[in-house]
Amino acid sequence: MKNNYDKIARYYDLLSRLVFFKSQVNAQIDQLRYLPGKGRILIVGGGTGWILEEIAKVIPEGLHLVYVEISAKMMALSKERSVTGNTVEFVNLGIEDFSTDQPFDVICTPFLFDNFAEENAVMVFHHLDSMLRNGGLWFHTDFDLAVNKGRGDVRQPDNGDWWKTVFLALMYRFFKLVANVEASKLINMKPCFEAADYKVLEQKHYYRKFIQSLVLEKSGQKSID
Numbered sequence: 329m330k331n332n333y334d335k336i337a338r339y340y341d342l343l344s345r346l347v348f349f350k351s352q353v354n355a356q357i358d359q360l361r362y363l364p365g366k367g368r369i370l371i372v373g374g375g376t377g378w379i380l381e382e383i384a385k386v387i388p389e390g391l392h393l394v395y396v397e398i399s400a401k402m403m404a405l406s407k408e409r410s411v412t413g414n415t416v417e418f419v420n421l422g423i424e425d426f427s428t429d430q431p432f433d434v435i436c437t438p439f440l441f442d443n444f445a446e447e448n449a450v451m452v453f454h455h456l457d458s459m460l461r462n463g464g465l466w467f468h469t470d471f472d473l474a475v476n477k478g479r480g481d482v483r484q485p486d487n488g489d490w491w492k493t494v495f496l497a498l499m500y501r502f503f504k505l506v507a508n509v510e511a512s513k514l515i516n517m518k519p520c521f522e523a524a525d526y527k528v529l530e531q532k533h534y535y536r537k538f539i540q541s542l543v544l545e546k547s548g549q550k551s552i553d
């Protein structure tokens with residue numbers, strides 16, 4: 329099976345904190361102030377589920393969370409999390425196989441898209457876009473190699489940032505071995521958001537700009553056409 333984090337589930341958080349300290353965590357926690365007081369939230373690829381406890385600290389009740397995670401081991405760890413007064417629907421499936429006719433108010437994709445080869449990344453983007461209501465928010469967090477030039481960022485790191493390319497190549501090699509991750513290069517998802525007319529409400533960087541978090545709002549203009 330592709331993208332199977334079962335083998336590494338128990339050690340994933342430790343590894344993340346050892347390598348990135350709290351950057352991966354902070355990039356996701358900082359977005360949570362955009363959460364509404366109530367509503368339907370979709371979390372895709374939440375890993376061990378620590379984000380559920382962080383959400384409960386910010387909004388202790390009133391949210392209906394749908395937690396879609398392909399790894400059975402990650403899912404088992406997530407189910408042990410304290411979610412206070414929020415409700416969580418755990419769905420142990422690849423996001424490609426999940427669908428619903430009830431749109432979401434917020435979709436979170438933390439370090440999800442770095443798993444996919446380009447064709448699947450684009451397919452998953454459109455699939456998720458179809459499940460987000462107009463005016464809904466998308467919390468996107470991932471690695472980033474782009475030099476920020478506004479629309480259509482340039483996809484090469486600055487000269488001093490060569491280490492990011494090396495770091496990513498090593499990570500892809502490692503995750504190919506332990507999780508059979510299908511991707512071998514990072515796909516820039518920003519053009520997808522731009523083409524679908526999402527508005528960036530917040531863009532933040534972490535770990536010397538190797539990690540990017542975006543809070544985006546779906547305008548809905550493109551889907552009306």
Ligand SMILES: C[S@@+](CC[C@H](N)C(=O)[O-])C[C@H]1O[C@@H](n2cnc3c(N)ncnc32)[C@H](O)[C@@H]1O
Pocket residue numbers: 331332333344352372373374375376396397398399402421422423424438439440443
């Ligand atoms: C790099 S880990 C990130 C975990 C978590 N978001 C974090 O930051 O700690 C990627 C997660 O996405 C999950 N995943 C990968 N492909 C998936 C898919 N197609 N559908 C749902 N989850 C997926 C993996 O099982 C894994 O838990």
